[in-house]
Amino acid sequence: MxxxxxxxxxxxxxxxxxxxxxxxxxxxxxxxSDGDITAMQMSTLSMAADAPLRVSRVAANLGIRVPSATEQIIKLEQAGLVSRQPDPTDSRAVLVELTEQGRAAWEDASRRRNARVAALLDRLDDGERATLAAALPIIQKINHTL
Amino acid sequence: MxxxxxxxxxxxxxxxxxxxxxxxxxxxxxxxSDGDITAMQMSTLSMAADAPLRVSRVAANLGIRVPSATEQIIKLEQAGLVSRQPDPTDSRAVLVELTEQGRAAWEDASRRRNARVAALLDRLDDGERATLAAALPIIQKINHTL
DNA sequence: GCTCATAGTTAGGAAGCCTAACATTCTGAG
DNA sequence: CTCAGAATGTTAGGCTTCCTAACTATGAGC
Structure with missing residues (x-):
């Protein structure tokens, strides 16, 4: 200080x-911003893609409050992309997991977005890409110390 | 494609x-997010700090529509941080410029935020900071090719 | 079993962004 | 010189996302 x-x-x-x-x-x-899935929904889907997780963890990872996460998750549920299951180890908790349709939508959206970003990165030279690749983990590290 | x-x-x-x-x-x-000035307002203030600029340029730089920029600028004006002057070279246009109070507020907010981020970066080692410093211009470059 | 903490949901409101419609000013073609 | 169309902002109205506060239901400790 x-x-x-x-x-x-x-x-x-x-x-x-x-x-x-x-x-x-x-x-x-x-x-x-591409198609109908928002950035926030993409984040949520990619979290759930690894393993089912609780609403409170979604909120923490997104940096938003629990009610806001609930709201978004309900929308994803209504879109058929995730399902909400009670946590077997704690009946208060709710596990958010991808549906088949959700996984397909996420993979598809990822592919398209990656391709578009790759097209941008393609304009850099090898040295620039190497520097960028080296810096990304550092930024993530800063992120975690938050 | x-x-x-x-x-x-x-x-x-x-x-x-x-x-x-x-x-x-x-x-x-x-x-x-620190105090009463939002990130978007900070961006707007820092743009105007260099030179007065038009509402449409604020919108373009922020990546938002002109009406949304107008809205934000009006709030800044009501807070006494910027003033809106007619452009002498084009009476349709409006120039947004910092007031004295706006400049002081911007400098103060910048100082505090920089200090907080510097405290985060202080935990990195010299090599990591060097990599980060090298990567920032590249990210900006990607930004401009948008 | 009571008390308190934890997990989520619901309700209501604030902030930011959007499109559509409008007023004003500039520009240029005839 | 005039008038149609382009350009610059503003206003109006609505949508989305986020928040806090209040509530329900479940777990954990004494």
């Missing part, structure tokens, strides 16, 4: 990082 | 990029 102790170089990087990420929000929005 | 031609390695990078960016949205949101 003492700004004087911060390395100016780190501060400059922080500024650049913040700005880049702010713009990347719009990049991400446009990358993930 | 022919997915078969895409390098699998580039596709994998695209997937990772997309996922990282999607999570970074929430990171950015938490980094930029």
């Amino acid at each position: 003492s700004p004087e102790q911060l390395d100016p170089q780190v501060l400059a990087l922080a500024q650049s990082f913040r700005t880049t990420l702010r713009h990347a929000v719009y990049l991400s929005r446009s990358m993930d | 022919s997915p078969e031609q895409l390098d699998p390695q580039v596709l994998a990078l695209a997937q990772s990029f997309r996922t990282t960016l999607r999570h970074a949205v929430y990171l950015s949101r938490s980094m930029d």
Whole structure:
């Protein structure tokens, strides 16, 4: 909490990082806006693709409150993409899992979006792609320390 | 538009990029949610900090429609942070510029947010920071090719 | 068994974004 | 010079997403 102790170089990087990420929000929005599945729904589906998970975990992973997660999950359920099952180990909890249709929709949407982003990345040279590949885990690491 | 031609390695990078960016949205949101100025307002203020600009340019830079930009700008105006002046070269257009109070608020908010992000980046080692610094311009470049 | 914490849902409201319709100003073709 | 169409914003109305507060139902500890 003492700004004087911060390395100016780190501060400059922080500024650049913040700005880049702010713009990347719009990049991400446009990358993930395709068809009828929203970015948030994509996130939820990809979480559930690994294994069924609780509503509260969906909320935590999305950085939203539980009621908001419930709302989104209900929409996914009405669209037939996920099902809500009571957790056998805790009857208070609800497990969100992909339906067959949900898995198909998720895989399809992923494929199309990946192809579009790959087309963007294709314009970079090998060095740039290598740098980007090296930086992504670091950004994820920062994300986890949140 | 022919997915078969895409390098699998580039596709994998695209997937990772997309996922990282999607999570970074929430990171950015938490980094930029501080006090009373929202992330979008910060973006608008930082644009106007360089030079007065039109409503349509604000909208374009934020990736939103003109009416939505108008709405945000009116809020900033009501908060006393920007003023709306008719463009002397085109009376249809409106120039958004920072007020003194707006500039002070922006500088203050920037300082605090940069300090908080710098504290996160401080936990990385020098190599990680170097990689991150190298990657940021590349992400910006991708952003511009949008 | 009572009490308190935990998991989700429901209800109601705030904020942000959108499209459609409109007023005003500019531009250029005749 | 005039008038039709383009460009710039604003207003109006609606949709979506998120929030907090209040509630139900289940689990856990004394």
